[in-house]
Amino acid sequence: MSLAGLSATGPDLLRLVALPVFAWTAVRDVRTRRVSSTVWIPLALLGAVLLAWDGWAAWNAGAHAWSYEFLVPAAISLGFVVPLAYCFWWFGGFGGADAKALLVLALLFPTVPQYAVGPVTVPVVSMPLGAFSFTILTNAVLVGVTIPLALALRNAAAGRLTPVMFVGWPVPWERATTAHGKLLSAPDGRSRGGLDLDALRMYLRWRGLSLAAVRDHPDRFRDPATLPDEPNPPTDGAVTADVAGDGEAPLEQATPEPPRDTDGGASDDPWGAEAFLADIEGTAYGTTADELRDGLEALTTEERIWISPGMPFLVPVFVGLVIALVYGDLLVGTLL
Incomplete structure (x- = not known):
């Protein structure tokens, strides 16, 4: 006008x-x-x-x-x-x-x-x-x-005919730490709503790890015995958040220790998901421990992942x- x-x-x-x-x-x-x-x-x-x-x-x-x-x-x-x-x-x-x-x-x-x-x-x-x-x-x-109609047309034009074609699109796994929205990929190969990508960034920063390090050594970091004694500030998960250091702890500092004795075993908490959610103040955008575990399992095995852009x-x-x-x-x- x-x-x-x-x-x-x-x-x-x-x-x-x-x-x-x-x-x-x-x-x-x-x-x-x-x-x-x-x-x-x-x-x-x-x-x-x-x-x-x-x-x-x-x-x-x-x-x-x-x-x-x-x-x-x-x-x-x-x-x-x-x-x-x-x-x-x-x-x-x-x-x-x-x-x-x-x-x-x-x-x-x-x-x-x-x-x-x-x-x-x-x-x-x-x-x-x-x-x-x-x-x-x-x-x-x-x-x-x-917006869902536009997503569906984009996916259909590329031959991606799946149940989530109306709510997301596939991207390389590296984009998980710089994109916004939710991870739709699950470890069983199906696609469903799950891990908030802001919560993923919070978790990685809390542990002082990069996603590449997690993919290279999933068995090591799946063991909660490798959780840091003094976790880093998780920030709010924003892509542009100020993070101390480069966000990746040297792998030799993350060598698994003997499992901690926690009356039921810390080993019952794969990836330390429950420990992370219990340690941070507030919540990680409503993320549950199971959603965090499923998201990490998918991210360690898939080359391309489906994410929902979550258009604001x-x-x-x-x-x-x-x-x-x-x-x-x-x-x-x-x-x-």
Whole structure:
């Protein structure tokens, strides 16, 4: 949307600040899967100010503008979209950044903005009840649905017809330490959801090992007797995290010691998976000991592994925001 000849109310013009911010967060989320919470604070404050500004203008415009053009859509935005985002985050459907983004959108876009670009006024498709943040959300969901279809087409074109062709693609095993998403390969040869790749990086850093070292000596490192007496900081698993040293302990320092006597035996904990999860603070993105073991077994035997890219929801949210501002409600436009 060109800014040449663009006209709108003061609040609606200020709302356009969200476009470059959401574009930046979408790119950063794709590259690092990390978006600082401080990004959302200025936008949330701006949204609160603009909400009050719109409310004051609607109040002075009369009962109809106050009730139907402001109060109803604002109530839906704040009373439905905000709790919905929180619930999805609580049950693990959204990441923290995704939920915060939707909270910010509920504050910034409770009502439908209008922009006159020359003779054209956008968005061109009206929204039911005028709750613009809900339109952004439904647009994002519809955009997100196209991602599995794109993956399936990509895999089908390459002749990869498997049950997971809609959610992932194969990559060399080396990519496991630099990619984002989940490992879909399992030691039995089947593909299913499993090890979070951030959790894999946490484990390797905790042990001070590279994945190449684990592949070269799987029997050695499968023995929990080789766990370090003083583990390294696991970081948060980010690809770009600062890691002390080069992340690979010399193999001669990892020579197995006699199994430790732990009333049941540390040898009952292959790869030291349970010891790792018990030692770190918090959780490794919900990873279980069995998922970690299965992932490590697959990574030590497979040359190519299937991973789910786990496309961050901020990308469909940004695309849904752009579509909403220019076109309007995709769902309504499709049904009409």
